[in-house]
Amino acid sequence: MSTNHAEMMFALAEDHAPKILLVGIGGCGCSAVEVMMQSSLAEKVTLAAINTDQRELKLTKAPVQIPIGEVLTKGLGAGAMPHVGEQSARESIQDLEALIQGADLVITVSAGGGGTGTGATPVLLEVCEQLQVPTIAFVVRPFSFEGKRRLVLADTLIERCRNLAGTTFVLENAKLQQALGADAKLDDALEAANHYINELVSGLLATIDSEAIARIDFAHLLSVLSGKGVGRGSVIESANSETIIEKVADFPLLQSIQPVEDGDSNAKILMHIWAPESFTLADYAEINEALHEQLSSYADLTSGFSVWDKPSFRVVLFVNHIST
Known part of the structure; x- marks a missing residue:
């Protein structure tokens, strides 16, 4: 080119x-x-x-x-x-x-x-x-x-x-x-x-920032945040990846989501992680797997991450409950 x-x-x-x-x-x-x-x-x-x-x-x-x-x-x-x-x-x-x-x-x-x-x-x-x-x-x-x-x-x-x-x-x-x-x-x-x-x-x-390492496209964002749902969001911070996994998995808003065995979940989860350069693919997979384990593998979870120049972690987590 x-x-x-x-x-x-x-x-x-x-x-x-x-x-x-x-x-x-x-x-x-x-x-x-x-x-x-x-x-x-x-x-x-x-x-x-x-x-x-x-x-x-x-x-x-x-x-x-x-x-x-x-x-x-x-x-x-x-x-x-x-x-x-x-x-x-x-x-x-x-x-x-x-x-x-x-x-x-x-x-x-x-x-x-x-x-x-x-x-x-x-x-x-x-x-x-x-x-x-x-x-x-x-x-x-x-x-x-x-x-x-x-x-x-x-x-x-x-x-x-x-x-x-x-x-x-x-x-x-x-x-x-x-x-x-x-x-x-x-x-x-x-x-x-x-x-x-x-x-x-x-x-x-x-989640749609072109500078993010893992991001979603704009149409996907609109899809996740559609359906006239009522959402909650939270900013979670931690010094290391192990603690952030615990904090995300224990996120109170996730406790109200009933595990599903098919694709009919009434909740959509959107997560973005800011992590230091030492953050690995395995770390990213572990956080996502922890959430899927809690919510079932059918949960509608969309995630992405960015690298920043801090040694700590920040996760912004949104839960969108769709009325059924």
Whole structure:
């Protein structure tokens, strides 16, 4: 193959890279996008922020900013009222349609319980469905101390997303609270939540990263994350391969998956491993075999791995439960 032809093929591959749009909606979503702006995600996806609160929107410094409901809210926010967030999104529906055009995948990040995120997220997902653009929704469920009203609204958002998005991943702030401990400062907890979302999304997209040693193609990713399931994800870290096998095998979300003896499992598992250069094919096979042993050889498990310059291991694991 000539050098010129090789360069043309490389350029063609670059042109056909999937166009992924990540949209933060409402206060929580915009905060998450602000963190992502400082990470490697900013180079791999188009980051956008949507809000009724124009002052908060500008703080994200996202390259794409969509103020919604300017007539209804005057740019002052939705007042924690989901119906205002929804009406604002419908007022600005043409802007949302223009945002979505040309995307191959839209990932939304929002919190349930407030006004803009709870109300506007389903509208954006509706637009995606109408334009036949695949979607993945990340929804943050509030702390229990935020009150039953916010929890009920969050659960309503989760259900609406489940009926619209390919997969809805639920992030429980209550579990984050347990992990950080009672003495954690509020600012630290909110920052940790944003970084956790960043790590999960990074892990999800790492499965199709061209720099990964073992990866899947974009169509396979969409297949795994389809079916309007409700998913959970987790970041697991370990100093060595032996411990990571134990931690992955003991992953709590896997315990709810019933072993199957045919191809009708109602769960799809997606895993990506970051490992040091010493990581071998045997190590990779052992982790996959451990999971198959626990879930049966018929489990729908998709995995990949990347090499990094750290001596430790990181695994991002997603479980997508499909309603039957």
